[in-house]
Amino acid sequence: MTHTTASTTAFAPITRAACIGGGVIGGGWIARFLLAGIDVKVFDPHPDAQRIVGEVLANAERAYGLLTSVPLPPRGRLTFCATLEEAVRDAEWVQESVPERLDLKQRVLGEIDATCPAQALIGSSTSGLLPSELQTTLTHPERLFVAHPYNPVYLLPLVEIVGGRATAPATIARAKAVLDAIGMKGVVIAREIEAFVGxxxxxxxxxxxxxxxxxxxxxxxxxxxxxxxxxxxxxxxxxxxxxxxxxxxxxxxxxxxxxxxxxxxxxxxxxxxxxxxxxxxxxxxxxxxxxxxxxLSIRELERIRDENLVGILQALKTGHGDRGWGAGKLLGDFEARLAAQVAPAPALDITAPLELVETRVSPAWVDYNGHMTEHRYLQVFGDTTDALLRLIGVDIAYVQAGHSYYTVETHLRHLDEGKLGEELRSTCQIIAVDDKRLHVFYRLFAGPERREIATAEQMMLHVDTKAGRASPSPEPVMARLRPIALAHARLEPPAGAGGIPARRKETAAA
Structure with missing residues (x-):
């Protein structure tokens, strides 16, 4: 998972969630919320709750590292609470995932209803109990609904949304909007029935x-x-x-x-x-x-399952003429919204190489040697390119309008090894630009000592994607590029540059 140093605008319609129960399903909800940038408070009296949730979250982060290279929002803050009341006190969405016993769920949901804010949504992960039965102990039953997910919640997008007799239509609409924002598919079941559909x-x-x-x-x-x-x-x-x-x-x-x-x-x-x-x-x-x-242990089987699901989702994302199909289309739409949420940083020091990407070596990035896999270096540099392009106005809307920059040449140097868990920072120095070409040099640093582990030199070409040929960059893009190029022209040429020779007409300041 990659986070650019550019600010990320509000992503989900909520910012605070509470999860009551942190087992297989509850832990999956926690991971799904956290990775969408939502702060999560957890209450689970099980003595191993923190360990179990931590293992589920580690698997989820590994899976997301395989699933997408689109920058995610900064991970939400995880807090374990000593009481249910503390967990739900300021929540906007409370997800109940306690064992499947009607009396237990009614008691827990009653406590949630009595304590959480008046406008909070209350979802139950029940796999078969009727929401009307769950509402009988509530003072505000109109905000309770069934939100029945499938394991693993952080990868499988479907949630069956089932309202009870007292559930307000607005509650269903709000729940569906939140699920859509975090990459899930909220399917509304027309009438409540034991065990729902799935x-x-x-x-x-x-x-x-x-x-x-x-x-x-x-x-x-x-x-x-x-x-x-x-x-x-x-x-x-x-x-x-x-x-x-x-x-x-x-x-x-x-x-x-x-x-x-x-x-x-x-x-x-x-x-x-x-x-x-x-x-x-x-x-x-x-x-x-x-x-x-x-x-194979359960955790090993979970990781195998996750890798297989990621492969299926990725295949479905690129199917149907690259328009996606089923859950793959949902993933593609989710990634597009993620990318659109990343806003340029308000103030970057252009007198130095631009620090555009911060990330960490996730378990999904490590090979059999225990080091960062080769193609992940290129992935981070690709994320740096995306961050630079957003900075100069070449965002999703720009690409959809029919223009973009295409990488036509890359020279990559591996200088050291990235290790599991290490923080990574990538910088960008503009070598030269003209109206059609953008020549850049990236450096990748690891750890608090900023150990240089790789560099990449790239030449990009501005293209008219509809015509399928190179085209001049428009003036608004060039107006953002020129000040950076002029400032970087005063810097020392980076060591290792020169793999791509300067082309005729290419100048540092264009």
């Missing part, structure tokens, strides 16, 4: 899967293989009905229903028959699951 589908599949294992039709690994090598891949990007529409051929869904509808009358499944999870079946499934895991 878990009802999963329950049907799970019930049938248990019978297939109990009856020795297959083992757990075979069953998982059937899902992950076939329809699971289709579901990841088209869901159920759109997949079956294609299966109907040119005649579409109506033909599919006519052809396969009669199968629903055949006694294939045991969906209405509940399997007896006796000790023998539990041991059978547990032993097969242990064998399938092949010694």
């Amino acid at each position: 878990d009802r589908l999963l329950e049907a599949l799970w019930r049938e899967a248990l019978w297939l294992i109990k009856d020795d039709i297959c083992d757990v690994e075979t069953l998982d293989d059937v899902i992950r090598y076939s329809f699971g891949l289709r579901w990841a990007q088209m869901g159920l009905f759109q997949t079956y529409r294609i299966a109907g051929g040119e005649a579409g869904m109506r033909h599919f229903l006519a052809q396969f509808g009669p199968c629903l009358q055949w006694p294939w499944t045991k969906l209405t028959d509940v399997v007896d999870l006796d000790d023998a079946l539990v041991e059978k499934i547990g032993a097969q699951s242990d064998e399938q895991a092949a010694g």
Whole structure:
């Protein structure tokens, strides 16, 4: 994850959240909020709560380092509180993620409702309890709703939003807006029903899967293989009905229903028959699951899962003619909003190389040698280019209007190794500019001692992206570039520069 030194404007509609419960789901909510720049206060009486949340957050930061190179807002402040009241006192959104017991949730939600600010949103992570039942103990039930996410919350974007009988429509609209701002997909369920939509589908599949294992039709690994090598891949990007529409051929869904509808009358499944999870079946499934895991710990499996999800999301982001598809389009839209939120710093010292990027070597950036992977150096320099371009007015709106700078030549030098957790700072010195070219030199420093670990020299060309050819930079861009170029012309030429020879007409001050 990269943060430019330019200021970041307000990103989410809220700035303060409270999470009650920090387990698998609660920890995922905490990470999702924090990485969106939202301060989070946590209450969880579990003695290992801070360790568990810390491990979930570390995995989330690693995953985001793989997921996107777009600058994120500065990470929110994490605070662990001794009481529930302290955690929710100034929250704008309170997310309850305590164990799935109606009496417990009603008690906890009652305490939240009695203590949090009057305008705060209250979401419950319940996977199946009716919001109307959860509202019975509240003085202000109109602000409570179900916000049912999927694990890992920091990567999977879907949240089922379910209102109860007393939930105000404005509450649903506000919740959806917050989720949209933090890169999630709030899907409003029209009527409350036990287990909502997602878990009802999963329950049907799970019930049938248990019978297939109990009856020795297959083992757990075979069953998982059937899902992950076939329809699971289709579901990841088209869901159920759109997949079956294609299966109907040119005649579409109506033909599919006519052809396969009669199968629903055949006694294939045991969906209405509940399997007896006796000790023998539990041991059978547990032993097969242990064998399938092949010694991998839960944390190792989580990291493998996250890497695979990142790959799928990235593939979906670049699909459909680079317009994105499904969750990938959602990611692309989220990145575009992130980039648009970064504003130029109000005052930069242009008499020295510009300090444009601050970041840290995340776990996702480290290779098998324990050092920063080669392509991550180039990524940081690319982030520095983006920060420079925003500084001179070449932002998302400029690019969407049909112009940009393209890098046409790069010379990269690796001088030292970036180590896990080290702070990084990247500087930019303009070598020369003219109306079409921008010649820059970057230096990357690590640690508090500012150890120089890499340099990059780049030549960029201003292009008309619609015409597909070089074009002169407009005067507003040149007006921002000239003062920096003139100031940098007075600096000593950086050591290591010269990999890109000066071109005819190129001058330091243009």
